[in-house]
Structure formats: structure tokens, C-alpha cells
Amino acid sequence: MNHEPSTLAIAIFLGMVGITLGISFYLGRKAKDSAGYFAAHGQIPWFVNGVAFAGDYLSAASFLGICGMIAFYGYDGFLYSIGYLAGWIVALFVVAEPMKRLGKFTFADALNAKFNSPGIKLAAGVSTLAVSVFYLIPQMVGAGVLVRPLLGLPHWAGVVLVGAVVIVIVVTAGMVSTTWVQFIKGGMLVAFSTVLTVMILQRGFHAEPELPAAQTIVKQADGTVLVNGLPKGDSPGEGQLQPVGSISKLPGGVEKTGPLGPLEFFSKLEQSEVVLWSKSEVKGDDGSTTTTFSPKPTPGSQILQPGASPTFAGIRSEKFSDKLNFLSLMLALFCGTASLPHILIRYYTVKDEAAARKSTIVGIACIGFFYVLTLYMGLGAMTSGALDVTDSNMAAPLLARSMSELLFAIISAIAFTTVLGTVSGLILASAGAVTHDLLESVTTVHLTDAQRVRIAKMAAVVVGIIAIFLGIAFKELNVSYLVGWAFSVAASANLPALVMLLFWRGTTKQGIIAAVLVGMISSLGWILLSGDTYAAVYGLPKENSIVPFSQPGIVTIPLGFITLIAVSLLTGGQRQQAPAPS
């Protein structure tokens, strides 16, 4: 689908990025030492930190991915919302206060508080880097997706733009300005999503009984592309894909519902018939590929229950392994949040455990409220002609465009700063891991404070450049799907070590190192060998994969725990450390 850049959108977008950078430079002047650069001197007020949690957490996957998935398939995207939010319960009740009590700069600090072992630092540092890079890919892909309609730039330009701006933010400023950027962005995202939801409810539904025509893209052997039978382009005689998404029948045969209440919204949709779009691809003998998008009227009641999308179709299957795939993902989402390095480092920016606790509660309130809105925004996009059949990630911004150009500009700019914020948090977490964990565990040279900050900044530039390349390479992959995997790796590698350290005195340093490494390697290995990766990355048939289902969590998280317990029991003779901290 073609997207016209709009001057207003560009102006608002540049204004917001400019303001963000201005704040970064202004606040960054003060952060010269390690404590300032990595942990904002522990001086961030708890309320600000709480909203910044929302800013960190509500990444491109939440805003673009979940809304898009709901818009395309209905309720299934909301399953991600539920899982992502539930993870905060683990963060608050189990991890928040001990993290604050035990650590200083990084997650590895907390793991290592009892043992002072370079091995733990190394293992935890490597897993921080692995999770962060995995999590960075979908963010960068999201950035590329956003700039296409907003600025009319190609995908790679968006990725490079985000990468460059984020490197500037992280290098000049560190945790203080990253936190404030997150705060502003988190607050604006929730506020404008509320505005959008109110507008959806005010507008209500309308029915378009006439079924739209199917749309086709033909890629011919010589490389030319035909859209709906015409050469691709905007002039008369050329073709473009049309935006889709409509209701074909409303209850009672009415044409318009008028303004709806928040519950009426669902009850009306339950009894309506919605036009969804299915995609099929046929390879012709002449080397051409025809992709057909065909309308598929679907009862609303089908859309409002789990299992309508390909990702969660296993729910409706009779095969037990398909159901396991779903259970595995929901477990990984539940356990993953409290293991994400860029979330965990935020506990070091507040002054004490009470502040850590309070800011988590504020975070849960903001994030939970936002996730309720995702269902309205996604279904709103599904029913208001705001879908690009080729790209589910664009649903939320295009929904805004269907309301007004101004709102579209603001929402797009917020979505872009969303990516900026999350990416800067991730790069900062990686830089911290390189400086504090990797470097200090492999070298004995004592670094001065200024040297550490300099090394962290260099690491930030390197990680940023790697992220740019990955963002361009992986542009075909689905954003929220990739994030699900990042959660699996985080939960498998980090959670067993963290939880057992807190609750079992028999934990040894060898046990922790083994659990982190086994969890990380097994979950990464499982993902690389899964059917979904076979199909999406290697282009091999899904059935050839070695593992029985795609989501590793349900196997690799328990595996991490078992490894830790077994290795700890075997090496238990060396247990002479202080009593367990909790």
C-alpha cells in the first residue's frame, strides 16, 4: 500500500524528536560519573520512574504489534496484552525489592551479590547482551515500518534514523535523560491512546453490506509488479492496494450504531459480521508470484474469542502439542518481564526499596490501562478501513489517520519516540553489561570511573550499529512474534537464577552460572530449530523442524531450574556464604 507523507506529520515528528534530543542534552550534562550515567544517581522520583517503566515496556511490539494483531485477527492479540501485564506481577511481588537491595548497576550485580564470582558476571553479562539484541531487532524493524507512511522514506532509512538518534541520546546522556524521555513518551502514549479510544466509541460502527473486491499483487519474473492488474503507481491507469477493514452486517440490520458505550462496543460487535482478509500465494509456471488478498466475512463472535489467528490456532486444534505451544508462550510472557535487563536496570534509578515498589505499582497501573485500550484500538482499526493488507504493524497509526491527519501525526510521532525510548533503554542495558559485567570479569585492570563511562559509550555505539544492521536484515519478520521469543530467552536464562538465589539457600555460584548458560543456550537453540524459524527464516518446510512446537518456554524454563538445583547440589560443599538475603 502506498503512504503519502504529510507536511504536518513531518513537522510534528521533527518537533518531537527535536524536543526529545534537547531534553537529553540538557539533562545529560550532569551525568558524568558511573552512578549518574548508569543509574541516574538513584535520584529519579518514584512516580516518574513508574511512568518510565510504562515507557520502557510499551515498545513497538505493544503499540504497533498488538494493535495490528487484534486488527487482523481479533482477540488473539489481546492474549499478548494479558501475558505482558501478568509478568509485572512477578516483577513486583518477587523481584523488585531484592533487585534494588542487592544490585548497583546491572542485573549481574544482583545475581553476584552473594558470591563475588567473575563467572557469574560473565554469564549474566552475556545473557543480558543476548536478550537485549534479540529484543532490539523487533524495535528496529518497527522503526522502519513507521517511517514509510510518516516520512515517505524506505525501511532502511527509518532503521538508520532511529539508530543514529538513539546513539546520540545514549552517548550524550545516559540514564537520567533516557528516563525522562521514557516518562514523556509513556505518558503521551497512554494519553493519546485514550483520546483515540474515546473517538472510536464516539464514532461507533457503520455497516458496508457490499463485499469489497479481492486484491492481488503479481510479481513477474522480470521484476515488475502489478497491483490489481495494473502497474504499481499512483497515476491514473496505475494500481495501488486499497485500505480495508469493514463491517458487513450490524445487529438488527441497521446501517449506523451511533456513539457506543465501552461494553456495548463488544456486545454489538459480537452480533455483527466483520470482513477479514485472508492471504494466499501462488507461484506461476512463468516464474511469477501472485499474492491474493480475499475478503472473508466472519461472525463477530468468532473474532472476540481466542484462537482465530495463525499464531494461536493451536487452541482450536485437537493436537496436544499445538496446545502446548500456546501454554508455552503464555508461560514465557508471564516469566519474561521480570527477566528483561532493560526493565531490571530501572530499579537502580530510584532511591530505595519502597520507591522501587511504588514505581512498579504506578507502572502496572499505566501499562494495564494501556492494554485495555489496545483491544478498542485494534478492533476500531479492524472496522474502520484502516488496514494495510500487507502490513499488520500499521493498524494503530492508520486508525488515527482515519480520524484526522493531526491525530495521525501525533500518534506516529509518539510511536516513533516509543521505539526511540525502548531502544535507548536496551542499548544502555547492553552498554552497562559490557562495561560492568564482561570487562570486569575478564580483565583485572582497574578502571577509573571516567574510563568506564567512556567504554560504555563506545559499547553503546557498537551495539547501536549492530542493531541497525539486524533491523534491516530482519525486516520481513513479525514484530510482536519476535518479542515473544525475546521473552522466552530472558525467562529461561535469567529467571531461574534470580528466583533460586532469593529463595533457596543451597544455591551455589556454579549452579547460577550453569542455569544462566543452559537456559540461554537451550532456548536460543530451540528457537533456531523451531518450525516457525524454518518457515520464516530458512525458507524450509515447517514439518522438517526437529522440535515439536515453536515456543521454548515450557521446556527451557524448568530446565533452567533443574540445572541450577542439580549443579548446586553437586557443588554444595563450597557453600560457606552468608545466609540467603531474603
Next chain:
Amino acid sequence: MANRNARIGLILFVVYLAFYSGFVLLAAFSPATMARTPWAGVNLAIWYGFALIAAALILALVYGYLCRIEVPSEPVRPAPGARDTASASKGGHQ
């Protein structure tokens, strides 16, 4: 006090875990139940989903409230934390 907070946290954690597991298992093994519309024409999947989000916030507030009673003005904890703070500020003056 850290112990007491951890115990409260664990209890609330188990409560939420049970509620969440109920949702996941129902979605996986009894989709027909999720499709029912028990109240206001809105189906159970949506009610349960919203209830999970509301429950997370309510339990979080309960936890915050229970932890607050015992520790009205909690000072920075000694033990490992103190060492960390000291070394951090030492680092800061180099």
C-alpha cells in the same frame, strides 16, 4: 521486614498465578466456555481478560498498602546495599 514483604508478595503472587492459570487453561482446553456471553452481551474471554488486568492492579495496590503499614519511613537498608552506595559515591569522586 524484607522477609515480611517477601512473604506477602509470595502469597499474592500465588493468588494471581492461580487466576492467570485458570485463564490460560480455559482458553486452551475449553474454548466454548470462553465464547459464552454471561453478562451484558460481552463474552467470557473479554470479561476474564479485563478482570486479569484489573486484578493485577488491585493486588499491586493491596501489596503496596500492606507493605507500607509496617515501614512508614524506610531508611536505606544496610548490608550489601550500604557497601554498594559507598563504593558508588567513592567512584563518583575520582
